Amino acid sequence: MNYISNLHKILSKSIFTITAEIGPPKSSDNTIIIEKGKILKDYADAFNITDNQTAVVRMSSLSASKILVDNDIEPIMQITCRDRNRIALQSDILGAAALGVKNILCLTGDHQSFGNHPESKGVFDVDSIQLIQIVKNMRDNGIFQNGEKITSKKPALFIGAATNPFLKCTEFAVDRLEKKINAGTNFVQTQSVFNIDKFNIWMDEIKSRGLDEMIHIIAGVSPLKSKKMANRMKFQIPGVDIPDDLYARMEKSEKPEVEGYKISLELTNMIKKIKGVHGIHYTALFWERIIPELVINSKLTFKDRNIKF
Amino acid sequence: MIITKSKNINNIINQINQESVFIIGCSECATICKTGGENEISKLEKLLTKQGINVIGSVILEPACHKLNDKRILNKYKKELKDIKQIITLSCGNGAQTISEIFEDKEVISGTDTIFLGQIKHINEFEKKCNLCGNCIIDKYDGLCPITRCPKNMLNGPCGGSIEGKCEIDNNMDCIWHLIYKKLKKKNRLKELREINEPFDWSNSKTWRIKI
Numbered sequence: 269m270n271y272i273s274n275l276h277k278i279l280s281k282s283i284f285t286i287t288a289e290i291g292p293p294k295s296s297d298n299t300i301i302i303e304k305g306k307i308l309k310d311y312a313d314a315f316n317i318t319d320n321q322t323a324v325v326r327m328s329s330l331s332a333s334k335i336l337v338d339n340d341i342e343p344i345m346q347i348t349c350r351d352r353n354r355i356a357l358q359s360d361i362l363g364a365a366a367l368g369v370k371n372i373l374c375l376t377g378d379h380q381s382f383g384n385h386p387e388s389k390g391v392f393d394v395d396s397i398q399l400i401q402i403v404k405n406m407r408d409n410g411i412f413q414n415g416e417k418i419t420s421k422k423p424a425l426f427i428g429a430a431t432n433p434f435l436k437c438t439e440f441a442v443d444r445l446e447k448k449i450n451a452g453t454n455f456v457q458t459q460s461v462f463n464i465d466k467f468n469i470w471m472d473e474i475k476s477r478g479l480d481e482m483i484h485i486i487a488g489v490s491p492l493k494s495k496k497m498a499n500r501m502k503f504q505i506p507g508v509d510i511p512d513d514l515y516a517r518m519e520k521s522e523k524p525e526v527e528g529y530k531i532s533l534e535l536t537n538m539i540k541k542i543k544g545v546h547g548i549h550y551t552a553l554f555w556e557r558i559i560p561e562l563v564i565n566s567k568l569t570f571k572d573r574n575i576k577f
Numbered sequence: 578m579i580i581t582k583s584k585n586i587n588n589i590i591n592q593i594n595q596e597s598v599f600i601i602g603c604s605e606c607a608t609i610c611k612t613g614g615e616n617e618i619s620k621l622e623k624l625l626t627k628q629g630i631n632v633i634g635s636v637i638l639e640p641a642c643h644k645l646n647d648k649r650i651l652n653k654y655k656k657e658l659k660d661i662k663q664i665i666t667l668s669c670g671n672g673a674q675t676i677s678e679i680f681e682d683k684e685v686i687s688g689t690d691t692i693f694l695g696q697i698k699h700i701n702e703f704e705k706k707c708n709l710c711g712n713c714i715i716d717k718y719d720g721l722c723p724i725t726r727c728p729k730n731m732l733n734g735p736c737g738g739s740i741e742g743k744c745e746i747d748n749n750m751d752c753i754w755h756l757i758y759k760k761l762k763k764k765n766r767l768k769e770l771r772e773i774n775e776p777f778d779w780s781n782s783k784t785w786r787i788k789i
Contacts, residue, residue, distance in 0.1 A: 349729075377729075378738075381746055392731075394776045394777075395731045397733040398773075398775065401773065431737075435737070435739060436740070436742065436755075440758050444735070447734065447771065450773060506737065506740060506745035507740065
């Protein structure tokens with residue numbers, strides 16, 4: 269079988285994958301990307317490069333992805349519908365593939381009112397489901413959104429999407445995931461899991477519909493570094509569900525960093541036992557060095573990838 | 578109904594560089610929004626007089642966006658308008674530009690901000706229902722418009738920020754997808770929501786200038 273990317277290969281071989289997030293800097297400094305990549309390189313299979321996440325201006329995800337490619341690290345380029353219309357999206361998709369990007373994660377994007385340019389105009393010409401369909405049509409059928417043919421090489425991209433298991437209405441949340449699957453996504457990364465009970469309810473619904481057989485599900489884990497971060501995640505970030513008991517542990521802790529790490533390790537150990545989950549996606553912005561510890565101590569072995577601890 | 582909001586009085590005063598001005602209101606939307614009716618004109622007149630600005634006259638057009646009708650009414654104010662260089666319009670942007678077209682030699686100062694096309698929910702409470710996309714699809718969603726009422730124009734269900742039925746942008750605002758889901762569920766039409774809606778045809782929205 270021809271694999272589109274390393275991530276595609278790992279997931280196809282039913283190896284439990286690790287992916288991790290690398291946030292591009294608020295500057296043109298390529299060394300920051302390279303440094304983060306080097307810290308994490310041996311502990312994950314592919315790395316999400318965020319696209320102006322939370323609507324804050326940073327180095328473009330396409331450029332940062334290319335920097336990783338140049339350093340033999342595999343990126344998952346995130347691409348949102350907030351800042352580009354279908355013309356710019358398709359143009360970046362072609363460009364990304366031409367530069368050696370092999371994984372793409374299609375998102376609608378955080379609303380610009382949350383970011384550092386709240387006066388800006390959002391685009392939202394298409395939504396994430398339509399974007400998935402656009403990439404799939406470009407890759408598999410060699411056509412643009414308007415039906416025109418791609419003149420030569422088609423963009424070979426392994427397609428991902430995001431999903432939130434913690435929406436109030438599980439049935440509808442799963443319906444929407446099913447739409448993403450029908451649109452053509454190959455894998456999904458979930459919103460950070462803190463509420464394991466709710467996550468299990470969602471996974472049960474996924475499995476009862478057989479969706480875990482159709483795509484690869486990668487569960488999100490975000491190590492909480494401080495009380496401030498726990499507070500922000502619980503009360504300010506839309507769609508994050510931190511149960512009160514976990515929140516209280518962070519609040520009471522004298523060493524929040526240690527407590528946050530412990531919580532992430534517990535969550536990792538619980539998640540890796542859930543049938544149907546195919547990997548973990550770590551998001552530890554500005555705390556990247558915690559990821560190797562989590563990977564080692566949760567015994568998420570990398571034996572199949574020739575990496576020794 | 579075109580919904581307008583009064584501009585801060587200082588914004589208006591800062592634009593005035595003449596001794597005398599003329600005020601134009603509108604009998605329709607701006608009157609109902611309480612931004613361009615009789616009361617608002619007289620309130621503005623008092624405030625300007627206090628600042629030493631002479632209001633030479635005023636009129637309420639019926640409505641201000643009706644160019645032919647405006648010309649007919651304004652004919653009666655030829656004397657007052659003759660030497661006036663600045664006109665303050667208390668109407669929506671359509672009205673203000675109609676006045677601007679009629680008086681090419683005069684400067685129009687808009688006394689309002691035009692916000693959206695909305696419903697009058699209660700007195701002084703308005704809600705945006707239509708964004709004039711030119712391609713109505715509300716029949717698909719049992720009379721609810723996600724293009725207008727979802728800040729991300731989502732056509733295939735809610736985003737991850739739909740929390741307890743409320744929108745992440747403003748928790749006073751219902752997530753339109755939550756409402757669509759509830760309504761279609763009641764009518765046993767949920768199956769329709771599983772179909773993927775293709776990218777929207779925005780070409781009818783004619784955001785560029787157009788005549789029909």
